[in-house]
Amino acid sequence: MAQGELKSSVLNRKRNPKSPVASRSSKKQKIAEHRKSLPIASEEERLIEAVQKNDILIIVGETGSGKTTQLPQFLFNAGFCREGKMVGITQPRRIAALTIAKRVAEECDVPLGQKVGYSVRFDDTTSSSTRLKYMTDGFLLREALVDRLLSRYSVIIIDEAHERTVHTDVLLALLKKVQRERSEIGGVLRGCQGRKVSPLKLIIMSASLDARVFCDYYGGAKDFHVEGRQFDVDIFYTVHPQTDYVDAALNTIFQIHSEEEEGDILVFLTGQEEIESVERLVQEKLKHLPEDERKLLPLAIFSALPSEQQMRVFAPAPIGFRKVVLATNIAETSITIPGIRYVVDSGVVKARTYDPNKGMETLDVVPVSKAQAIQRSGRAGREGYGKSFHLYPERDFWKLEDSTKPEIKRCNLSNVILQLKALGIDDILGFDFIDKPSRYAIVKALAELHLLGALTDDCKLAKPAGEQMARLPLEPVYSRALILANQFNCLEEMLITVAMLSVESIFYDPREKREEARTSRNHFVSVEGDHLTYLSVYRELDEFLEERKAENSEAKVEKVMRKWCKDNFVNSRSLKHARDIYRQIRGNVEEMGFNVSSCGNDMLEYRRCLAASFFLKAAQRQMDGTYRALESSEIVLIHPSSVLFRSKPECVIFNELMQTSMKYIKNLTRIDPLWLAELAPHHYKTEE
């Protein structure tokens, strides 16, 4: 979201203030010309015919074909939105849903939210007159919980299916089932609010590499190829394998800078630490160059970076300067940086995997896939001819995996399975996933859901707990915590806690200000642990804003909030997100009839509730000062970001176990070890 705001603010600055009438007609003309020039424009008839003849169509089209903006308009014109029906288009990212919908509304010359709208979490612009609805795939999944046949849609388009996010994969399987059910019902009055249910058209849109996978999955579905429109990118490889890609990246950056024509450089690296170190190395190296060769401006971008600093990569470099943007994967698909003409690909990426046996996530540096390498190169050809430098030999490229392993095979499945159960799908092991997760991962997730009380002994959705948990947009273990907090009379505190635990990077410590950051945040810190610390961060900001709300406008409150966050070294984007989540889940639990009560100053009761909620993740200190995670028996360390890093209490509960350089536990609170047997007897009594 932050990135989207940045992009549009840059665009706005460029816009010329012409007279409204003149600009409107010339803008209209420009849009018409642009639409006509798209590769897909000449395919309208053939495409519509293909949709009419095939219930499932796989559209393969590269960047710039116009498929995402044009196809829904073609479908509208061909009558697919008659009788109040909608065409739904899903995207893996909210920023895409939002910007594409705005673009299409502009092309249709209608205000956003009428014929064309978007729906993403916290932000729904659709109305009863919306016919082309852009949304995140997660949003459509949520809709399916309410209207299982998705009866308001005549056509559903899954865009960017090749990315294979968990949400996309679940949707691909679910829609296959919904389509079958809708054609079986055929015209009988059923579905949401007694709507007439007609057959569903399904369109899967993907980049080229793996169209076969989708065609096969849908029983030999027809595929339709649309030409892309990208500028040419020359690809270069190293002659020999590089032992140190950071060093190779540095050399390549300076080689481009001294030998190539003007144009900015985008360098793909693995993470924050590496990026910050390359940034310093570039600056260091520049000092040794002659004055006139120093005009190179290194800029970092990664998701944990505060928005104000992210924004800097979007601004044009000063006259005569060349930008070199040092980025994580964030620049691969999520954001597009203007001016990039050269790409440097390290060939590696940090990838998360989940080990269901240990209940542990791992963050490893691994080689990219061919598809990723190609996607990275493509970033050099957005505005004109470009060059891409891979820091490995061509023969190594051919050894890469074709595409990245689908996320569903690499993640904790408890949430996915809870959602499927809530959708009425009981046979998870037999469910028709496009790529099946391992039997073991499924069984482990079922067992976890059972322990959390979401499933009955025969693995059916428990009533009401399982239903309630499925309704909440949270990890099942956090939903469970809210249900328990209702009984412990600390629901208010737990709502804040799980909202804060649901967002990433609440604290941001720039390397050079690490000490200052810690000191200025000292007053938040609770000796009991991270959960109470988050609670006081949230509450202090809330009180601060409350005091100032009376005298200020909403925009000013936002500004005050950003200032407060900056002063306290808190990431304002993360905290705003946490506040949005809080509002949403508070609404959810109130709808469930929960009474949001506070335990006041009784933090003992709150900590007991944390222990009761997170009993599956407890750890005990050992003689040597390391910890043993009770569930997996893994030897772990307290992550240095925890406020308990130094104090090392005897027993803690934690929310995250992740292996990076070491096995670390994060987000912890001190508990009394006796509480575990008392509060989770079904799990601990026999052991201790």
Next chain:
DNA sequence: GAGCACTGC
């Protein structure tokens, strides 16, 4: 003594 990237009626 350290944090790839997304996302949720």
